[in-house]
Amino acid sequence: MSDINAVAHTQGTIPVFARWFGSWQISVTRRALSLQELTQRYDESADGWQRTIDRLGFPAAYESLLRQIAGGETPSTVLDCGVGTGAMSQALIRELKAPFALTAVDVSPRMLEQAQNALQGTNADVTVRQADAADLPFENGSFDLVITAHMLEHLPDPAGALTEMVRVLKPGGQLIACLTRRTWLGMIVHLKWRTHRVTPTQAKRLLKDAGLENVVSLNFDRAPWCRRLSLACTGRKPV
Numbered sequence: 001m002s003d004i005n006a007v008a009h010t011q012g013t014i015p016v017f018a019r020w021f022g023s024w025q026i027s028v029t030r031r032a033l034s035l036q037e038l039t040q041r042y043d044e045s046a047d048g049w050q051r052t053i054d055r056l057g058f059p060a061a062y063e064s065l066l067r068q069i070a071g072g073e074t075p076s077t078v079l080d081c082g083v084g085t086g087a088m089s090q091a092l093i094r095e096l097k098a099p100f101a102l103t104a105v106d107v108s109p110r111m112l113e114q115a116q117n118a119l120q121g122t123n124a125d126v127t128v129r130q131a132d133a134a135d136l137p138f139e140n141g142s143f144d145l146v147i148t149a150h151m152l153e154h155l156p157d158p159a160g161a162l163t164e165m166v167r168v169l170k171p172g173g174q175l176i177a178c179l180t181r182r183t184w185l186g187m188i189v190h191l192k193w194r195t196h197r198v199t200p201t202q203a204k205r206l207l208k209d210a211g212l213e214n215v216v217s218l219n220f221d222r223a224p225w226c227r228r229l230s231l232a233c234t235g236r237k238p239v
Contacts (some may be wrong), residue, residue, distance in 0.1 A: 012156045014194050030194050032156035039107045041193075042084075046110035050085040050118070057223025061230075062091035062149070062178075064221055066210055069234050071175060074098040075144035078124075079110050081105055082151025086115035088178070089124070092147065099123045103143070105131040132188060133161040141170045149178040150230070152206075153195040164209040172239045175212060178232050179203055187227045203233040213238050 013029040018113065042049075053059065066088075074096055080089045085106035093102075102124040106112050112128045119126045131137055133151060146165050152158040161176070169175055179198050180186045186197040198206070200217035207215045212235030220226040 014156070014190070014196055016190070033154065033194050034151050035107060036050045038154055039109075042108035043110040046085070046108060049111070050087065050114065052226070053085065053087050053130055056225040056229070059087055059091060061220045061223045061226040062088045064097055064239065065178075065218065066092055066095045066176070067231050068218060068221075069174075069216075069232070073145075073174075074100065075173075076100055077145075079105070079138070079143040079146045079165070080186075081146060081148040081161075082107075082148065083115045083128070083138070084111050084151075084156075086118040088147055088149040089115070089119060090122070092135070093119070093122045093124050098171050099125065101125045102127070103138075104128045105133070105136070107132060111214065117216045118136060132189050134164055136164050136168050138168045140167055142148055142168045146173070146175045150178070150180060150195075152177060153180045153197065154193060158196060159206060159209060162206055166210045166212060166237055169238050171234075171239045175237070176232065176234045176235060177203070177207065178230050181229060181231045183227070183228050186188055189229065198231070200233075203231060207233050207235040212236060 012032050014032050016028040016030055018027040026138060078100055079094050083089060083106050087106060089102055104115050109130055112130060116128045141142055146169050152161055155161050165175060180195050182197040182199050189195055203218050204215050215235035217231060217233045220230055
């Protein structure tokens with residue numbers, strides 16, 4: 001089993017496979033996509049991205065997930081880090097119903113265009129901004145809630161970006177992360193996008209190492225493809 005925290009951030013690689021055979025360790029890694037390459041790929045995929053998400057059942061799955069873990073709270077300030085076409089933010093808007101300020105960031109300008117169009121006319125006061133998750137342009141403690149869906153696993157150093165997201169979270173605030181699961185279907189995603197893949201235990205450790213507490217890992221309870229592809233993990237910043 002590869003380790004998401006192993007050598008990825010120091011070597012710019014994604015761990016794929018690691019096994020011990022007696023005193024021998026055999027491991028395979030892939031070069032991570034650079035920020036420029038990732039931006040270009042997402043720009044190229046933006047027009048059809050929402051159709052793919054819809055076919056896999058993620059909109060309803062996100063809404064069901066948020067209903068389980070948002071705890072009925074209505075945050076006043078939310079950051080969607082790696083917003084894509086805005087699917088998880090739309091699910092949050094449908095679930096919360098009350099107005100809130102939503103800041104959506106992504107490295108892809110084309111994805112931000114799609115998200116802005118999708119989020120117009122909702123009960124959220126939306127601001128979109130092109131930004132790198134590893135270097136967020138916000139002050140410490142700016143947001144009540146930070147959400148991120150299938151963005152962290154694209155990065156050579158997911159732990160570093162997660163620490164940055166915790167930095168901009170208010171004390172007592174909640175972070176919700178959706179990640180690619182370590183399954184055969186997750187491997188297909190990896191082959192195309194060079195993503196990390198995690199187990200529930202690895203996901204929980206990532207959030208705990210970033211400084212969150214009361215960390216739990218949850219499965220998607222809707223849509224078979226979502227259950228096979230993804231898991232969610234959430235925790236709170238200590239007060």
